[in-house]
Amino acid sequence: MSNDIFVWIEQFNGQAASVSWEAVGMARQLADAMRGKVVACLFGGEGLEPLAQEAIAYGADVVQLAEDTTLANFRVGPYTELLARLIREGDPFAVLIGATFRGRELGPALAVDLETGCIADCTEMTLEDGNIVATRPIYAGKLMCRCVIPEHRPQILTNRVRAFPRPE
Numbered sequence: 001m002s003n004d005i006f007v008w009i010e011q012f013n014g015q016a017a018s019v020s021w022e023a024v025g026m027a028r029q030l031a032d033a034m035r036g037k038v039v040a041c042l043f044g045g046e047g048l049e050p051l052a053q054e055a056i057a058y059g060a061d062v063v064q065l066a067e068d069t070t071l072a073n074f075r076v077g078p079y080t081e082l083l084a085r086l087i088r089e090g091d092p093f094a095v096l097i098g099a100t101f102r103g104r105e106l107g108p109a110l111a112v113d114l115e116t117g118c119i120a121d122c123t124e125m126t127l128e129d130g131n132i133v134a135t136r137p138i139y140a141g142k143l144m145c146r147c148v149i150p151e152h153r154p155q156i157l158t159n160r161v162r163a164f165p166r167p168e
Contacts, residue, residue, distance in 0.1 A: 001153050003036030004092040008083060009055055010102055011044055012074075016051055018166060019098030021058045023159050025167035026125055027096050028059035033127050036093060037061040041086055043079060045072030058167045064090075074102050080109045087114060092154050094132055099158035107158045117149035118156040123163040132157065 005027040010017040027038045040060035042048055044067060052063040064086050071078065083106070087095060095110065097103040099121050111118035123144070124135035131148045132155050138145045149155045 001091050001093060003031065003034040004039055004090060005031045005034075005036060006039045006041055006083075006087060006090065006092045006095045006154070007060065008095070008097045008103070008106065009040050009042040009051065010074075010098050010100060011042065011048065011051055014044075014047055014051065016054065017098055017100055019100060019103070019159065019161045021054075021166045022162070022164040023096040023098055024055060024058045024060055026159060026164045027094075028167065030094065030125065030127060030132065031061075034093065039064060039090060039092065041083055042066070043071045043082060045069055076102075076105045076109050079106055080113055083110055084113045087154060094153075094155040094157060097156070097158045099160045103158050107156050111156045114154065114156075116152035116154060116156060118158070119147045119149065120158045121160045122157050123160050125157065125159075131155070136160075 007023045007027045009020045038060045040055035040063045097107045107118045119134045122134040
């Protein structure tokens with residue numbers, strides 16, 4: 001297992017969801033603490049090279065770019081299969097996914113496929129004793145819960161929209 005952090009870059013019609021850049025920023029902090037790399041995973045139709053360059057500008061070290069007409073529209077099955085294959089090949093420590101409608105579908109599907117856990121709607125992430133400890137709201141936001149996936153890798157986490165700053 002590497003110390004790399006993978007980030008799924010959600011895009012629609014060539015425009016990235018801003019929560020993806022927030023995830024890249026958080027991944028950069030975690031990867032730096034672990035001396036790993038940030039690997040952005042970007043899927044879609046054609047013409048995504050500018051988004052790949054933007055991912056590098058926001059802090060990704062590497063971009064895994066898959067351009068194909070069959071990936072032009074998000075479908076959880078093909079996206080899960082492709083992302084799971086990249087994860088099996090790259091063996092990252094964790095995967096960050098924006099907690100959008102698509103991300104909330106992709107994260108748990110990916111966790112099932114990889115037989116690991118998924119912590120949803122994270123508002124804080126810290127590295128403690130070799131694990132990412134995530135804070136997330138429960139009971140309609142009345143309480144905050146600290147969660148960890150201690151035994152399985154990669155850890156899959158979805159970050160809540162606007163919970164983390166967008167990198168400069």
